[in-house]
Amino acid sequence: MAFQVALSFEDGITRFIDCGPDETVADASYRARINIPLDCRDGACGTCKSLCESGSYDGGDYIDEALTDDEAALGYCLPCQMTPQSDLVLRIPSTSAAARTAAATHTATLTEIARYSASTVGITLDVDDRRALDFLPGQYVNVRVPGTELTRSYSFSTGPHQHQVSFLVRITEGGAMSGYLTDRAEVGDRIDFTGPMGSFYLRELNRPALFLAGGTGLAPLLSMLERLTQAPAPYPVHLIYGVSTDQDLVHLDTLDDYADVIPGFTFDHCVADPASSARNKGYVTGLIDEKALHDGDADVYLCGPPAMVEAVRGHVAALGITPAGFHYEKFAVTAGAGAGAAR
Numbered sequence: 001m002a003f004q005v006a007l008s009f010e011d012g013i014t015r016f017i018d019c020g021p022d023e024t025v026a027d028a029s030y031r032a033r034i035n036i037p038l039d040c041r042d043g044a045c046g047t048c049k050s051l052c053e054s055g056s057y058d059g060g061d062y063i064d065e066a067l068t069d070d071e072a073a074l075g076y077c078l079p080c081q082m083t084p085q086s087d088l089v090l091r092i093p094s095t096s097a098a099a100r101t102a103a104a105t106h107t108a109t110l111t112e113i114a115r116y117s118a119s120t121v122g123i124t125l126d127v128d129d130r131r132a133l134d135f136l137p138g139q140y141v142n143v144r145v146p147g148t149e150l151t152r153s154y155s156f157s158t159g160p161h162q163h164q165v166s167f168l169v170r171i172t173e174g175g176a177m178s179g180y181l182t183d184r185a186e187v188g189d190r191i192d193f194t195g196p197m198g199s200f201y202l203r204e205l206n207r208p209a210l211f212l213a214g215g216t217g218l219a220p221l222l223s224m225l226e227r228l229t230q231a232p233a234p235y236p237v238h239l240i241y242g243v244s245t246d247q248d249l250v251h252l253d254t255l256d257d258y259a260d261v262i263p264g265f266t267f268d269h270c271v272a273d274p275a276s277s278a279r280n281k282g283y284v285t286g287l288i289d290e291k292a293l294h295d296g297d298a299d300v301y302l303c304g305p306p307a308m309v310e311a312v313r314g315h316v317a318a319l320g321i322t323p324a325g326f327h328y329e330k331f332a333v334t335a336g337a338g339a340g341a342a343r
Ligand code: FES
Pocket: 037, 038, 039, 040, 041, 042, 043, 044, 045, 046, 047, 048, 049, 066, 078, 079, 080, 081
């Protein structure tokens, strides 16, 4: 039986390899023609030192000069020595180019266009070779706008185990993807995308989590929640979802469904527009209850436009709380830029 190892590179590109339980991660990487940094291959130099963000493994034999006990306790590991005992996610200390690899390109057919409102559209794709596409919940891909050479970044709103993949698109005046979806898109269109990419992905939940979403920044958090339906964690997860106007609110029914099936999952939402009919008017910061941060023993996952991300960071800092984990992604909101991923 082989385990799946995600190799996350410094440039945001992620490649997935299969690694047997008696095979080192380095051997499996080179078998897959991915040249992760190596020198001694003997646990002596530390050149391959990486950070394991998820999963369990046997660290193998090495000397203190290559990896100290303190580093090992923090999750650092030596791919030239380690063998997996579960699926793993490793942060590799090099770019994908240095490792002589690159993001994969996938081709898909557009199967659904969900026009939630004038501001938000969901698209669903059937990928030609779905087995060749792996991603971590929260990651994004670069989608080529059909009929153009332009690409836009979108985070998956579906989970890695689901056959079809979906994305949320914010419609912006003059936007390339917005124009395509508004004027030309038809079910059956062929669409290419490249990825997966990004370091905004769900780590193993070892403590309570607070999810914060702004607008279509909800997409990667939906993917994480979908993952939690498959691998529930014994910790509470609370999501706060904020939008500008009522028409931007989507997937409240989906969140209700997740609250029914994910133990310990709760959510709330707010709308900034004073004319909104929502119960909570204002910004997500107004709904952050200090208790949800558990005196810092919490992981925060935050995705939204830059102003919202900075406002939340400032708000949490002003509370005098430093969360154990703070993962965020900002997405561009200018006309012509995509939504759902930060570039
Ligand atoms: Fe030297 Fe791994 S390559 S410790």
